[in-house]
Amino acid sequence: MSVESSAARKPRRSAAGKAGTTGSGTGTAGDATGATGTKRTTRSTARKSTEPDLVQLLTPEGKRVKNAEYDAYVAGITPEQLRGLYRDMVLTRRFDAEATALQRQGELGLWASLLGQEAAQIGSGRALRHDDYVFPTYREHGVAWCRDVDPTNLLGMFRGVNNGGWDPNGNNFHLYTIVIGSQTLHATGYAMGVAKDGADSAVIAYFGDGASSQGDVAESFTFSAVYNAPVVFFCQNNQWAISEPTEKQTRVPLYQRAQGYGFPGVRVDGNDVLACLAVTKWALERARSGEGPTLVEAFTYRMGAHTTSDDPSRYRGDEERLAWEAKDPILRLRRYLEASNHADEGFFTELETESEALGKRVREAVRAMPDPDHFAIFENVYADGHALVDEERAQFAAYQASFADAEGGH
Ligand SMILES: Cc1ncc(C[n+]2csc(CCOP(=O)(O)OP(=O)(O)O)c2C)c(N)n1
Numbered sequence: 001m002s003v004e005s006s007a008a009r010k011p012r013r014s015a016a017g018k019a020g021t022t023g024s025g026t027g028t029a030g031d032a033t034g035a036t037g038t039k040r041t042t043r044s045t046a047r048k049s050t051e052p053d054l055v056q057l058l059t060p061e062g063k064r065v066k067n068a069e070y071d072a073y074v075a076g077i078t079p080e081q082l083r084g085l086y087r088d089m090v091l092t093r094r095f096d097a098e099a100t101a102l103q104r105q106g107e108l109g110l111w112a113s114l115l116g117q118e119a120a121q122i123g124s125g126r127a128l129r130h131d132d133y134v135f136p137t138y139r140e141h142g143v144a145w146c147r148d149v150d151p152t153n154l155l156g157m158f159r160g161v162n163n164g165g166w167d168p169n170g171n172n173f174h175l176y177t178i179v180i181g182s183q184t185l186h187a188t189g190y191a192m193g194v195a196k197d198g199a200d201s202a203v204i205a206y207f208g209d210g211a212s213s214q215g216d217v218a219e220s221f222t223f224s225a226v227y228n229a230p231v232v233f234f235c236q237n238n239q240w241a242i243s244e245p246t247e248k249q250t251r252v253p254l255y256q257r258a259q260g261y262g263f264p265g266v267r268v269d270g271n272d273v274l275a276c277l278a279v280t281k282w283a284l285e286r287a288r289s290g291e292g293p294t295l296v297e298a299f300t301y302r303m304g305a306h307t308t309s310d311d312p313s314r315y316r317g318d319e320e321r322l323a324w325e326a327k328d329p330i331l332r333l334r335r336y337l338e339a340s341n342h343a344d345e346g347f348f349t350e351l352e353t354e355s356e357a358l359g360k361r362v363r364e365a366v367r368a369m370p371d372p373d374h375f376a377i378f379e380n381v382y383a384d385g386h387a388l389v390d391e392e393r394a395q396f397a398a399y400q401a402s403f404a405d406a407e408g409g410h
């Protein structure tokens, strides 16, 4: 971990007013500028300002568009790195599809698919430095991939054989968090600690559009702002919180919430891996140089069900899914790679073979996972013994024994 003097942590002038952002200082929602650099005040006379432009570097057709503010953050990217981003997204999607299939085969209790959110996760995940710390939800399989958490480790919890199969400090990737929004508080506290240590690493907290309604998220925004914590709040607005649409969470675009807390917010095309990479790099740089928190709203879409227990056809139509399929994050990078001659047919064929091998490896690893000791669940609840836990353990032992009796009776 690199260390800098606490003086270097001193806040510099706020970056409010940067293209696509709204924030503290002189910037307001009205004068922030959009991805094209057009003043929003001008645009808002022509159309509703509640749906601002996104920061976008790659169109759905795979065309690279210029962006005066964010191009610098991906200026040095090589064809090899672009292929790397593509490979990350393809393998993450393949892993995710395998996990969904394994749940359908009864090998997992549940799975929360990231289908459609690959660019948001890989773009932001690849912007991180090794010493940065990640606080994920339960859907961040692409970020886990970027942190070198073996995909099979993610599946133990969903199979019910462990409580999270990796050491958070091994990869600076915290355990999956199911309690909606709570990890933003953990991230803020951790970031305040990082600043106290005088380190120049940053912290990133992932959460969803639904989580934005949680008190924990509001508290994190307040604390991180007043303590100038080096944290990036990365909100994947995938348009749905189970069956609740984003309209039920907010009256303003989510990124604009940051303004009320005194830090910048930016909305990025969450299906554009390059834009997600650039915007997250910018936000991390702000954190490292003592400029405090940033809210990034990655505007994307949950293409599948909330989890394998959900049936989205009960609350949304095919039309919107089809519209978002046209903005597929993987397809647009493929189009760009092909048009710019950065990848040939051999690359795509090899990747297909690698994907299938990953699927096979994951399948075999899950089926081979040993069942845990039935009584392990009672361990680590308290440091010392506890009467209630002892009672529950005894009840469970009696329940298990009843099966032995039934078998014996046959
Ligand atoms: C504190 C809390 N309240 C409710 C739930 C039940 N719950 C699980 S996922 C979810 C929706 C979350 O939506 P969002 O934040 O948009 O994330 P997404 O699932 O779309 O990635 C809810 C309400 C929970 N896990 N924790």
Ligand SMILES: [Mg+2]
Pocket: 208, 209, 210, 236, 237, 238, 239, 240, 241, 242
């Ligand atoms: Mg959501």
